[in-house]
Amino acid sequence: MNTIIQAGATPVFVDSREDTWQIDPEDVRRKITPRTKALMAVHLYGHACEMDALVNICKEFDLWLIEDCAEAFGTYYKGRHVGTFGDFATFSFFGNKTITTGEGGMVVARDKDLLDRAYHLKTQAVSPDREYWHDAVGYNYRMTNICAAIGLAQLENASPILEKKRQIAAWYQQGLEGLPLRLLGEYPDTTNSYWMCSIVVDDPNIRQPLRDWLKAANIETRPLFYPCHTLPHCKADETHPVAQSLSARGLNLPSFPELSLEGVTTVCTVIRSFFRSGANER
Numbered sequence: 001m002n003t004i005i006q007a008g009a010t011p012v013f014v015d016s017r018e019d020t021w022q023i024d025p026e027d028v029r030r031k032i033t034p035r036t037k038a039l040m041a042v043h044l045y046g047h048a049c050e051m052d053a054l055v056n057i058c059k060e061f062d063l064w065l066i067e068d069c070a071e072a073f074g075t076y077y078k079g080r081h082v083g084t085f086g087d088f089a090t091f092s093f094f095g096n097k098t099i100t101t102g103e104g105g106m107v108v109a110r111d112k113d114l115l116d117r118a119y120h121l122k123t124q125a126v127s128p129d130r131e132y133w134h135d136a137v138g139y140n141y142r143m144t145n146i147c148a149a150i151g152l153a154q155l156e157n158a159s160p161i162l163e164k165k166r167q168i169a170a171w172y173q174q175g176l177e178g179l180p181l182r183l184l185g186e187y188p189d190t191t192n193s194y195w196m197c198s199i200v201v202d203d204p205n206i207r208q209p210l211r212d213w214l215k216a217a218n219i220e221t222r223p224l225f226y227p228c229h230t231l232p233h234c235k236a237d238e239t240h241p242v243a244q245s246l247s248a249r250g251l252n253l254p255s256f257p258e259l260s261l262e263g264v265t266t267v268c269t270v271i272r273s274f275f276r277s278g279a280n281e282r
């Protein structure tokens with residue numbers, strides 16, 4: 001969203017889907033106006049947006065499609081890695097991502113000329129064939145060689161990390177079965193990379209008590225993101241009921257790849273003890 005505003009455009013927010021937590025293509029359709037230029041599909045928490053529907057909308061209305069894959073390294077839609085559907089896609093390699101370079105990220109694009117333009121702008125728009133000649137207003141967005149070297153080493157380890165994350169999610173899925181909550185799983189056509197193992201509890205009033213209960217057992221959790229339209233600089237006086245409800249009910253459980261079955265079992269046991277204790281009914 002910040003990048004949309006920084007580019008001088010106006011973000012228009014749409015609601016999420018309750019099942020996949022991703023952007024709702026039906027709501028996208030409702031929000032398109034003659035001024036709409038682009039659609040940004042943000043693949044959240046390792047799941048994929050419904051790319052068939054979004055690609056079709058972009059074709060129909062002649063819109064650019066930009067995919068934000070910051071949380072979706074290793075995520076596939078219909079067997080294709082996300083980031084390969086749009087005109088441009090961005091990936092984040094910040095320290096909390098599935099693979100990391102400490103800070104930094106990656107841009108991919110369908111069109112070679114556009115990618116060259118992005119490359120040019122990120123390197124202070126220095127001319128490729130005239131020394132110290134800057135021919136546009138550029139940015140210092142390049143990745144350092146040191147970060148890139150870390151990234152290459154991380155890439156070699158990407159498959160085991162992704163496999164382990166899927167294993168952790170399966171352990172949680174099993175360990176939390178039957179409780180009044182839902183883990184973000186895997187909807188048809190998607191391979192979830194499980195950037196985070198995230199749950200929504202049925203009752204928003206127990207989200208914080210459950211977090212406190214886990215904290216008392218030395219288990220750190222994080223709340224789900226606030227919907228962008230509720231942040232102060234968006235000044236969007238609107239309601240997106242599904243996104244707001246998910247945000248109020250959601251939390252991220254420990255998801256780091258070194259987590260053992262024993263660790264996941266402990267988290268699930270503590271969550272079960274919360275529901276058994278009656279603390280959820282107070």
Ligand SMILES: Cc1ncc(COP(=O)(O)O)c(C=O)c1O
Nearest residue numbers: 042068070071092093094104105
């Ligand atoms: C969906 C999404 N987009 C963009 C970003 C920003 O990535 P970076 O910190 O590499 O700029 C993040 C970071 O957490 C993210 O989760």
